[in-house]
């Protein structure tokens with residue numbers, strides 16, 4: 001992974017949080033407008049893929065934190081408790097399971113207003129936990145606190161493992177990778193691309209996988 005040795009844990013976590021925060025916001029606002037104004041047939045499959053990728057990526061992020069990042073951090077920061085963060089993951093997971101069921105229903109039903117409106121409500125409820133959750137996490141994993149106990153090399157190695165673990169649990173790469181890169185502003189996208197093997201941002205996402213994620217493009221940043 002090029003650039004991984006320079007990557008900082010604080011910045012990588014905060015950047016992934018931005019991806020999920022935008023995913024949540026777009027899922028919430030668009031499911032609400034589709035429920036009110038009708039589910040545009042030309043956008044339907046793209047929106048379903050977008051919302052599913054959002055759910056998969058959020059699950060994968062929590063799993064990566066619980067399997068790799070929190071246990072590692074617990075050793076380095078023995079006085080820090082991760083219990084409330086893990087409890088918040090449980091609450092968010094329950095909402096994501098409801099979201100998944102509503103997405104499946106919205107995909108299947110001709111008149112999708114009911115499940116779409118449920119999706120929006122679930123996203124609103126999730127936002128109420130998500131915002132304080134990432135606030136707490138980014139305060140525990142501030143650059144200052146992390147840099148005091150973990151060398152840049154170790155941070156790079158851990159973030160590389162985290163990226164591999166996360167991507168292998170986030171659903172098909174041809175949806176997850178463009179979802180990560182294109183829910184970020186140009187500057188954040190350049191940073192995140194530098195955390196991935198160059199082939200992903202230079203060839204796979206823009207060329208090889210383009211047709212597979214194109215239906216999601218109306219919901220992503222250009």
Ligand SMILES: [Fe+2]
Pocket residue numbers: 062065085089133137
């Ligand atoms: Fe978390």
Ligand SMILES: [Fe+2]
Pocket residue numbers: 013017061065134137
């Ligand atoms: Fe997180």
